[in-house]
Amino acid sequence: MRAVVFEDYQTFPALTDVEAPEPGPGEVLLKVAGAGACHSDVSVYHTFEKGSPGAQKPPFVLGHENSGWVERVGTGVSERIKIGAAYLVYGPIGCQHCRQCVQGKDTYCENAATMPYQAVGLGRDGGMAEYVTVLAHHLVPLGDADPVSAAPLADAGLTPYHAIKRALPHLQGGGRYALAIGLGGLGQIGVQILRALTGATIIATDLRADAREQAEANGAVTVPDGDDQVEQILEKTHGRGIDAAFDFVGAGSTIATAAGAMAQGGALSVVGIGSGTHEFSFFTNPYESYVTNTYWGTVSELWEVVDMYRAGQIRPQVERYGMEQALEAYRRLEAGEVNGRAVVVPGQG
Structure with missing residues (x-):
């Protein structure tokens, strides 16, 4: 079968033929x-080096945001998993035995350091191929919803949902303000989730004017980049500041922007893995505000994300590519030319 394979560190992936997988027990x-x-x-094949934090040992098939139809099942799989039915895949894979994993929090597996891989498509063969094997209990049924548009929800939907759900206490009540920085695949869906789950005024920012326009269409008010960006954000809050900020970039500059606009008692969630740092000072940090980080989400939360998708509350913007155009999708992603999420569709010519 055709697949996009990460073959070596700091090497662009290859579109090649690999052997189709077979499902094991469960x-x-x-x-x-x-x-x-x-x-x-892109970080997996372009940034990480052997032995660096987050590095996954090659070779393996990329693709950790996956949907598909059940072709076959291994031994011990429940009859509730139906052949031919469409499912969304929960990607993270923990040890399945620790206190975190038994709660469906595979992303925070206590034994992650001893695991041979991090997730489907991150160390273990992923879905950027014609077929993929996954754990049966990591499947979320899609019903009659479009599985192609649903695929990005496995990360680009689940990751902002988890961060926003944790911050909901900060957005309860009237006159609240939320900030979304970075309006790519995660940020655009994050704006939609904030609109569906809160009554907060959503302020959004991105370098690209077209990304800001899309966020405005989903109910946000936006500010452009610039030296006075923090001042513009604070002006939108009438000087009060942001109650809950979500940085979907994670660079030093974006963290500084969010931190500079925080209200007392606010929460800043760094969602993007941009390697930025934050300097704390008692005298400049708004009282009782804090900075935290989140990573992906839980199995049960992915069920909730799918519920929102099927209810029409989340509408991922996708660009579809056939398998033979998969490498072009990555090239465009690296160049910042993808609006929303690039989705590779193996059945598309």
């Missing part, structure tokens, strides 16, 4: 409907 073989191309993939 696993399901999916015929891939869609696989999202994520900036995390």
Whole structure:
């Protein structure tokens, strides 16, 4: 079968032929409907070096945002998993035995350091292929919803949902303000989630004018980049500041922007893995405000994300590419030319 393979560190992936996988005990073989191309993939093959934090040992098939139809099942799989039915895949894979994993929090597995891989498509063969094997209990049914458009929800939907859900206490009540920095795949869906779950005024910012326009169409008020960006954000809050900020970039400059606009008692969630740092000072930090980080989300939260998708509350913007155009999708992603999420559709010519 055709697949996009990460072959070596700091090396662009290859589109090549690999052997089709077979489902083991407790696993399901999916015929891939869609696989999202994520900036995390770019970090895997472009940024990470052998032995560095986050590095996953090559070779393996990329693709950690996956949807598909059940083709075959391995031994021990429940009859509730239906052949031919469409499912979204929860990507993270923990040890399945620690206190975090038994709660569906595979991303925070206590034994992650001893695991041979991090997730489907991150160390273990992923869905940027015609077929992929996944754990049966990591499947979320899609019903009659479009599985191709649903594919990015496995990360670009789940990751902002988890961060926003944790911050909801800061957005309860009237006159609250939320800030979304970075309006790529995660940020655009994050704006939609904030609109659906809160009554807060949503302020959004990005370097690209077209990204800001899209966020405005989803109910946000926006500010452009610039030296007075923090002042513009504070003006939108009438000087009060932001109650909950979500930095979907994670660079030093974006963290500084969010931190500079925080209200007393506010929460800043750094969601993007941009390697930025934050300097704390008692005299400049708004009282009782804090900076935290989140990573992906839980299995049960992915069920909730799918509920929102099926209810029409989340509408991922996707660009579809056939398998033979998969490498072009990554090239465009690296160049910042993708609006929303690039999704590789193996069945598309």
